[in-house]
Amino acid sequence: MKLHRLVALIAIAIAPPVASAQSAPTGPELRARLDSLAESFVKDAPAAALTAAVVRGSDTLLLKGYGEADRAQHRAASANTVYRIGSITKQFTASAVMQLVEQGRLSLADTLGKFVPGYPRWGGVTIRQLLNHTSGIPIYTANRVLMSRRGEDLAADSVLDAIKSDTMDFAPGTRYRYNNSGYFLLGRVLEQVTGTPYPTLVQQRLFTPLELKSATYCPRTSTGDQATGYARDGSSLRVAKTISMSLPYSAGGLCMSVPDYLRWQSALTGGRVVKPVSYALMSSSDTLPNGTKTGYGYGLGVARIGTRTVISHSGGIDGFTSYAMWVPDDSLRVVVFTNTEGVAPDKLGRNLAAAVFGLPLVKEAVLPPAAPLTAAERAAFVGNYDLTLPNGIVLPFTITEENGQLFGQAAGPGQGKIPLVYLGSNNFGAAFDPTMRLTMVMMDGKAVSVILQQRGAVIQGTRRP
Known part of the structure; x- marks a missing residue:
């Protein structure tokens, strides 16, 4: 997995002021505005393709594909194109964990050593600390040697062994640091408790019951309705390097279409995946011992647009970026999946929401020309x-x-x-x-x-x- 655009993370910590609401467009005018924003994003980013959705209550304002899901075949993106969703995977992993907590098979206070022995430095870290990114465990996606092997199929133990001798980043529970290692380890915990491999577990527990027919643990290469991933190469695009899906695993290894994600999001927020009390934990900012709010719950981020609370997450994995937002007070859902790395679907998502609310859009700035470096x-x-x-x-x-x-x-x-x-x-x-x-x-x-x-x-x- 790749690391999140800095702009979105900083926005959680220092939410910028939002100008007063303008007169919000309605009906056909609003739909045309949303369509124009998405179409312009593909051209300006540039992105090979994206699928975007904006749903307010039961009213679908936008659900459409733009650009090409596969440029070599000139296969157009559609509403049903399947994308790799990167770290949006974490809310699925967190939901599976919370289901086991509800069933009494797991406790948030359980320690990692109970389920994944062999890593004594991490043994006292709790399930809750893995979920809310306060574990202090070294981040495996920051390990250069490991990342240089991203195209290889690696056993989970090989991934963890690469960092097991590293010093803890901080004492567990004392600080917040977004950490893919925590969700990788949660996948191992899920497998140990259930005896079921993670790809099968999410299929059986989450995808099949909710009839998410496009949702799957991502294959190594794109097939069928799945988009091909692209990377930016200067002003042009090239096919992204292949990544083994053994590396993102339960921290970022899932694929699905935008309509299926909307079904998922509706089920999760509506109490059909976990109980309301569990979802409240997932979607509420956790608090450090010093009283600092982390802006993160379990698999979901918590931020604001103006006075509105926003539950969101974004993702990035080789060749793909994604963003999903839920604004509970307005029953607004915004989803943007793209097949291009290095673009900012979160920015488009916030502008789509701003258009619905009648707020000013984020304006484009011009970057000065690059200078040479030896x-x-x-x-x-x-x-x-x-x-x-x-x-x-x-x-x-x-x-x-x-x-x-x-x-x-x-x-x-x-x-x-x-x-x-x-x-x-x-x-x-x-x-x-x-x-x-x-x-x-x-x-x-x-x-x-x-x-x-x-x-x-x-x-x-x-x-x-």
């Missing part, structure tokens, strides 16, 4: 950093290099590897948000810290040793 200069920026958000939460941020291009990865709900654009004087920008600036502080020819400026916030970060 190989030695690029190497000076590569490394792992910790960003400290305004609420005290520490966000891991990694800069890597692939084929002469620097990428930034932030550990957030649903991930996205972002190409960084060098602007000169140790400053970087990014096409997904041309207003963002990443300033690297240098010492002895090497970056030692970072300053992120975005949406009026200034975020400081330090390089890990």
